[in-house]
Amino acid sequence: MSKNLLSHRLFWPFAVLVLLLVLNIFFSNNFFRITVHDGHLVGTLIDIARRSAPLILVGVGMTLVIATGGIDLSVGSVMAVSGALACLLIGDLSDPHSVAGVLGAVLLALLLCLVLGVWNGFLVSVIGIQPIVATLILMVAGRGLAQLITDGQILNVSSDPYRVIGAGYFLALPVSVLIAAAVVLIASLLTGRTALGLLLQAVGGSPAASRLAGIQARGLTWLVYVIAAVCAGIAGLIYSSNVASADSNAAGNLIELDAILAVVIGGTALTGGRFSLSGTVLGAVLIQTLNVTTVSMGIPVEATLLFKAIVVVVLCLSQSPAFRERVFSRRKPALTKEAAA
Amino acid sequence: MVEQSPVTGVPVLEMSGIRKVFPGVVALDGVDLRLQPGEVHALMGENGAGKSTLIKVLTGVYDIDGGQIRLAGQDVHFSGPLPAQQAGISTVYQEVNLCANLSVAENILLGREPRQFGRIRWGQTRRRARELLQRLDLDLDVSAPLGAYSLAIQQMVAIARAVDIDAKVLILDEPTSSLDASEVAQLFAVIRRLKAQGVAIVFVSHFLDQVYEIADRMTVLRNGRLVGEYRTAELPQMELVAKMIGKDLATLEDLEQQPRETTARIERGEALVQAEDLGRKGGIEPFGLSIHPGEIVGLAGLLGSGRTELARLLFGADRADEGRLKVDGKAVTLRSPRAAMNRGIAFSSENRRTEGIVGDLSVRENIILALQASRGWMRPISRRRADELVGKYVKALDIRPADPDRRVRDLSGGNQQKVLLARWLITEPRLFIVDEPTRGIDVGAKAEIQRLVAELADGGMAVLFVSAELEEVLRLSHKIEILRDRRLVEELENTEAVDADRIMQTIAGGQSPS
Numbered sequence: 065m066s067k068n069l070l071s072h073r074l075f076w077p078f079a080v081l082v083l084l085l086v087l088n089i090f091f092s093n094n095f096f097r098i099t100v101h102d103g104h105l106v107g108t109l110i111d112i113a114r115r116s117a118p119l120i121l122v123g124v125g126m127t128l129v130i131a132t133g134g135i136d137l138s139v140g141s142v143m144a145v146s147g148a149l150a151c152l153l154i155g156d157l158s159d160p161h162s163v164a165g166v167l168g169a170v171l172l173a174l175l176l177c178l179v180l181g182v183w184n185g186f187l188v189s190v191i192g193i194q195p196i197v198a199t200l201i202l203m204v205a206g207r208g209l210a211q212l213i214t215d216g217q218i219l220n221v222s223s224d225p226y227r228v229i230g231a232g233y234f235l236a237l238p239v240s241v242l243i244a245a246a247v248v249l250i251a252s253l254l255t256g257r258t259a260l261g262l263l264l265q266a267v268g269g270s271p272a273a274s275r276l277a278g279i280q281a282r283g284l285t286w287l288v289y290v291i292a293a294v295c296a297g298i299a300g301l302i303y304s305s306n307v308a309s310a311d312s313n314a315a316g317n318l319i320e321l322d323a324i325l326a327v328v329i330g331g332t333a334l335t336g337g338r339f340s341l342s343g344t345v346l347g348a349v350l351i352q353t354l355n356v357t358t359v360s361m362g363i364p365v366e367a368t369l370l371f372k373a374i375v376v377v378v379l380c381l382s383q384s385p386a387f388r389e390r391v392f393s394r395r396k397p398a399l400t401k402e403a404a405a
Numbered sequence: 406m407v408e409q410s411p412v413t414g415v416p417v418l419e420m421s422g423i424r425k426v427f428p429g430v431v432a433l434d435g436v437d438l439r440l441q442p443g444e445v446h447a448l449m450g451e452n453g454a455g456k457s458t459l460i461k462v463l464t465g466v467y468d469i470d471g472g473q474i475r476l477a478g479q480d481v482h483f484s485g486p487l488p489a490q491q492a493g494i495s496t497v498y499q500e501v502n503l504c505a506n507l508s509v510a511e512n513i514l515l516g517r518e519p520r521q522f523g524r525i526r527w528g529q530t531r532r533r534a535r536e537l538l539q540r541l542d543l544d545l546d547v548s549a550p551l552g553a554y555s556l557a558i559q560q561m562v563a564i565a566r567a568v569d570i571d572a573k574v575l576i577l578d579e580p581t582s583s584l585d586a587s588e589v590a591q592l593f594a595v596i597r598r599l600k601a602q603g604v605a606i607v608f609v610s611h612f613l614d615q616v617y618e619i620a621d622r623m624t625v626l627r628n629g630r631l632v633g634e635y636r637t638a639e640l641p642q643m644e645l646v647a648k649m650i651g652k653d654l655a656t657l658e659d660l661e662q663q664p665r666e667t668t669a670r671i672e673r674g675e676a677l678v679q680a681e682d683l684g685r686k687g688g689i690e691p692f693g694l695s696i697h698p699g700e701i702v703g704l705a706g707l708l709g710s711g712r713t714e715l716a717r718l719l720f721g722a723d724r725a726d727e728g729r730l731k732v733d734g735k736a737v738t739l740r741s742p743r744a745a746m747n748r749g750i751a752f753s754s755e756n757r758r759t760e761g762i763v764g765d766l767s768v769r770e771n772i773i774l775a776l777q778a779s780r781g782w783m784r785p786i787s788r789r790r791a792d793e794l795v796g797k798y799v800k801a802l803d804i805r806p807a808d809p810d811r812r813v814r815d816l817s818g819g820n821q822q823k824v825l826l827a828r829w830l831i832t833e834p835r836l837f838i839v840d841e842p843t844r845g846i847d848v849g850a851k852a853e854i855q856r857l858v859a860e861l862a863d864g865g866m867a868v869l870f871v872s873a874e875l876e877e878v879l880r881l882s883h884k885i886e887i888l889r890d891r892r893l894v895e896e897l898e899n900t901e902a903v904d905a906d907r908i909m910q911t912i913a914g915g916q917s918p919s
Contacts, residue, residue, distance in 0.1 A: 259777045259785040262770055269763040276722060276760050277828065278746045278778040337765045 073331040074343055076382040080375070081350045084357050092360040104233045108356065110241075116352040117244040118143070118299035122319055123326040123344040124251045125292030130327050132285050133268040133336030134188060134195035139296040139323060141206025142177050143316030146297035147304025148213040149173040151221045160223040170229070174297045180206065181293025185286035199289075203320070210312035219310040230306030240302045247295060252341055261339075264288065268336025322351055329379060350379075415478055417442045417605045418463075418494075418574055424471030425458055430806075432458040436472075436631045438624050440574060440605040445596060447620035447637070448609045451649055451847035453805060453817040455629040456609055460576055463607075464496050465489035477573075493573035497563045497580055505552030505559075510534035512551050513566045537565045541595050555709055557584045564595065575599060576607040581615055582845045585707045585873070593619050611847055613642055627651055650849045673697045675734060677867050678719060678750070678836055683728035688714035691728050692893035694886060696836060696869060701862045703882030703899070704871040705908055711891035712871045713755055716838045719869065720752035721745040746779050749835035753825050753842060755871070757818065761825045764814035768804065769795045771813045772827045779832065798827035803853065819846035826854070830861075837861065838869040843877060855881060875905045887911045 088095040088108070098107035122139045129136045153169035154160050180202060187198035232239040255261030266274045267281045274281060296316070304310050328334065329350060330343025354375055358368045381387045418440040425433040433455045440446050450456050461467045463474070465483030474481050476492055483489040503512045510531045511518075519529040534547040543561055551559055560580060567575055577596075581589050596606055596619060610616055616623065617637060625632040625648050632648050640648075676695035684691035689711040696702050704712045717723045719730070721739030729736050732748045739745045742752065754760035762771055772795050773786050780786065786794075795809050802823040804816075813824055822842060829837060839858065843851040858881055862868050872878050878885060879899065887895045887908060895911050897903055 257785065258782050259780070260782040262766075262774070262777060262785075263782050265766060266763045266770075266774055269765045270759070272760045273754075273763050274774075274778075276720075276742055276752060276754055277775045278741075278743045279774070280741065280743055280778075284782070337763075 073340070074346055077329050077331075077343070077346055077350055077379060080379050080382065081346065081353060084350070084353045084375075088357055088360050091357075091362065095360070100236065103236060104238075105236050108360075110238065112349065112352050112356055113241045114238045115355070116349050117238075117240040118302050118316075119319065119322055119326060119348040119352060120244045120345055121247055121295045121299040121302070122292075122316075122323040123330075123348045124248055124341060125288075125295035126320075126323040127327050127330070127332055127339050127341055127344045128251070128255070128264060128288040129195070129292045130324075130332055130334060131264045131268045131336055131339035132281075132288055133271070134285065134288070135324065135334070136184065136199045136289060136292045137196065137320050138180070138184060138199040138202035138206055139292060139299075140316030140319045141203050141210065142180055142293050142296040143300030143303060143319065144210035144310075144312045145180065145206050145213070146173045146177050146300035147315050148210040148219065148310040148312055149176055150226070150301055151219040151304055151310035152213050154221050154223050154226055155219060157223075160221060161225060163225045166223055166225040170226075170301060173301065174294060177293045177297025177300070178290060181290035182286070184293060185289035188289060189282045189285040207312060210310075210315070214310050214312050216312075218312075221308055221310075223308075226305050227308060228305070230302045230304070231308075240306070243298060243302065247298065248341060248345055251291075255341070260284070260287075265337055265339065269338070323348075325376065326351055329383075331383070416440055416475075417477060419475040420459075420463065420472065421475075422472035423459065423462060423469055423474075425455075425462055425467060426470045431629055433462070433629050436626060436629070437634070438463075439634065440607065441622075442573075442603045442605055443600050444621045445600055445606045445608050445619050447616045447623035448607055448626070449616065449623050449645065449649055450626035450632075451819075451849050453628075453820070454626040454649070454847075456626060457578070457817075458629075459626070460496065460578060460607070460609070463489070463574075464494055464576065493571060494576070495567040495572040495574070496576040496578065497560070497567045498578050503551055503559060503563055503566070506550055508548050509538075509545055509551050509554070509562055510547035512562055513537055513547075513569060515566075517569070533569075534565075537569050538562075540568065540598070541565055542591055557588050557708060560584060561588070561592070564592070568595075568599065572599075572604055574605045574607065576609070578609045579611065579845055580608075581610055581612060589615065611845060611851075613645070613848075617642060625649060646848055649847070673700070676731070677733065679731040679734075680719065681729045681731070683718055683725050683730055685714065685718055685723055685725050685727075688723060688891070689718065689888075690892040694893065694896075696867045698835065698867050699862055699865045700884065701858065701868045701870055701882045703878035703885040704869060704888065705875060705878045705885055706888030706912055708873060710888040710912075711893075712888055713840055714891065715888065715893070716752065716840050716869060716871055719745070719836075720750055720838055722752065743779065746775070746832065746834075749833075750838065751775070751829035751832055751834035751836070752838040753822075753829055753840060755841035755844065757821055757825060762813045762821050764812065766813060767810050768799070768813055768816070768824055769809035771824050772798060772809075772831065775828050776832050794831045795827075798830060802827055802857070819850035822846055822854070823850070826857070834866065836867040836869065838871070840871040841873065842870075843872065843874070851877075875908055879903070879905060879908070 092108065095108050098105055098109060100106070122143070126136060126139065150169050150173040153172060154166055157165040157169070159165060184199050184202055187193045187201070188195050228239055229243070230240050234242055255264070263279055263284055266277065266279055267284055271281060300315060303315050326347030327344050329347030330340050332339040332343060354372055358371050363371050416439040420436070420438040423433050423436045436455065436459060438459065448456050448459065458467065462469050465486045465488055481492060483492070507515070513534045514530050518525040519533060520526065531547050538545055538547070541561055541564065545554065545558065551562060564580065580592060584592060600606060608616065608620055620637045622634065622636050623640070624634045625645065627649060674697065677698050679695040681693055682691040692715065704715065706712050714723070718725050721742050721744050724740065730739065731737065737748065745752070763774065769791060773791050777786055792809070799807050799809065804820050804823045804827070813821060816824065826842065842854050855877065858868055858870060870878065870881055882899050885897045885899050885903070885908065886893055887897065889912055
């Protein structure tokens with residue numbers, strides 16, 4: 065039984081996560097304490113969950129894109145666009161506190177993200193540009209678009225309904241966490257209860273075989289880029305709502321790399337095929353825990369990136385079958401006989 | 406006791422009591438293999454008998470869980486493929502394991518390029534490659550990318566590469582499965598030359614005639630166990646087959662005979678599929694062909710004669726650029742495989758691994774893939790219905806192991822082929838195009854698939870049966886279409902008067918008497 069557990073795909077990332085959490089006990093008091101404050105759950109763990117939400121959202125979209133053998137580099141820029149448009153529209157409202165007005169602004173922002181996803185999907189599935197190049201276009205252009213929307217400024221908004229998305233609470237839980245959980249749930253149902261998951265894995269696993277099996281990959285590929293962009297758009301709203309402003313340069317900066325990392329940690333291969341949404345969620349939480357740990361351990365700011373890199377290397381090694389074989393196998397080193405010439 | 410044939414002298418390689426266990430499966434149990442220098446030794450057995458595992462043990466890909474390997478009288482242990490190669494054990498695998506984008510010369514000498522100060526000496530590399538190919542009687546442009554050549558040539562290049570390594574043991578795993586008759590003869594000439602030089606050659610093939618032509622001795626495996634070691638001359642072919650599948654001779658002859666009897670004459674009404682001057686530039690010259698319900702149409706011809714290209718046009722896998730195609734008398738344009746599927750046409754590709762199965766998916770997922778694709782992703786097949794369908798065909802086609810959750814990649818070739826057939830059968834096609842369904846699979850599975858095809862036609866399904874094996878085409882087909890040089894050159898009713906020689910004549914380009 066223990067052997068089954070050890071060989072589970074997500075055992076090692078999970079072990080590293082637990083290790084990081086335990087490590088925190090020594091560096092920060094009350095790390096695991098969750099208190100109720102003003103009817104909200106408060107604590108470091110809640111904070112980690114709250115900060116993980118955008119990465120989880122972006123990661124879910126990225127997982128589906130990677131399952132088809134693609135990649136989406138534009139998610140960070142899409143986040144910036146979505147926050148920028150939402151803030152601009154809310155700033156123009158006669159009453160920024162009107163729920164209907166904020167809802168409209170949010171929906172329009174997501175609609176724009178959907179259009180951006182359609183653009184990405186079009187380039188990849190219809191024109192046939194390699195995903196990394198196709199999405200690179202929007203990665204650069206998207207941030208430009210966000211800056212145009214905000215006129216190159218940081219747009220501050222003061223809107224209570226908008227604040228709820230990133231900083232509010234519902235039933236004592238952070239709304240952003242609830243949104244991320246809902247999206248994960250919807251994505252799981254969408255891929256698990258329909259045949260979407262199977263067909264995506266087939267397309268990513270073997271495009272030629274899938275075509276001959278009658279799968280029309282174009283629509284599926286197109287769809288995942290749209291999903292990825294909408295997920296990124298929601299993440300952008302959470303980010304911007306949390307800081308009550310739209311910062312076109314900082315929003316989602318380099319999040320595409322964290323998202324790809326989360327997907328890989330979660331056991332989805334970059335070559336496409338088999339994917340795991342729960343793995344990605346675990347990966348995203350792990351990355352966020354790592355960020356928190358560097359702070360709580362008092363690692364100097366200039367060494368943070370190095371520390372993160374070391375943990376990631378250890379993590380990747382722990383997932384490599386070849387490495388595990390070498391380290392954990394108790395077998396005697398193999399003897400090799402050279403042939404006498 | 407296991408039978409042994411007497412051998413003289415010190416074996417170049419001796420494997421004894423080899424045991425290999427995979428989680429839940431004992432793949433090899435107490436298997437011996439003895440190779441003499443300068444012999445061709447056939448390794449025989451059905452799919453899943455353990456041939457591939459034994460080869461992987463020998464080449465250092467797998468580690469053994471028991472037993473002993475002695476090379477030239479000394480105990481050896483290979484920690485990986487490279488040490489095995491350095492010890493003089495070379496392998497040419499069934500599927501060509503080369504890089505199509507690299508040149509022929511680069512492929513032959515990859516990793517062993519002549520160097521000077523760390524720099525590759527290209528001139529010498531090309532010269533050396535050319536020399537090696539001349540040993541095989543091949544005249545190729547060694548600077549051209551390998552992918553520009555046919556699969557058969559690529560196979561020869563793979564052999565040239567293996568021969569270059571100073572090989573004591575050369576393992577040829579299904580080397581002839583994609584070669585035509587003259588290429589096989591060429592390969593055998595090379596094998597004999599190597600044999601004369603004292604190389605021990607392990608020959609794995611499903612073509613029994615070829616085994617009997619080239620092999621001196623053979624080792625037979627069944628279900629991961631050793632059946633025996635025999636001199637080829639002393640073991641009649643039917644007896645060998647009986648040993649491989651563990652059934653007695655009578656049952657076997659029954660199996661072989663059955664399809665021909667079920668293939669009765671059929672009456673032809675309106676054609677299900679009719680091609681009129683259908684063609685594609687660079688693929689197949691315009692051809693006419695009609696297929697009726699319940700009819701098996703055999704497609705014969707050499708490798709590269711346009712068999713697959715013709716089949717792909719009928720399935721919409723490639724688009725025709727001239728001519729018309731009628732289904733049920735109505736003209737249609739097949740823009741994609743899906744369009745063909747919607748009209749009840751199914752196609753199982755000859756490239757099982759790259760165009761057939763999706764290796765990472767389970768048996769269940771692979772089997773429901775085509776049906777699910779035609780339903781679209783929003784209308785999933787319920788788990789219960791999937792289990793029902795998969796269970797039915799796993800049983801009907803005897804797919805082993807009968808575990809729907811097993812990854813297809815881990816199944817043997819014959820079972821992968823059955824999974825592929827099952828994938829299409831559950832879509833209940835009206836025309837089933839099967840391209841080389843029996844290539845590279847064992848006699849037992851082969852007979853089963855032939856019988857299945859005959860039964861399907863009996864049930865009213867039209868079948869387009871593409872095969873390089875004339876006997877098979879003759880045994881099954883009502884009508885035989887013969888291709889040569891990408892042209893459909895003759896159509897024959899399969900009457901008593903038609904035999905393999907008659908077809909060979911047309912294939913070879915001789916004047917047909919009619």
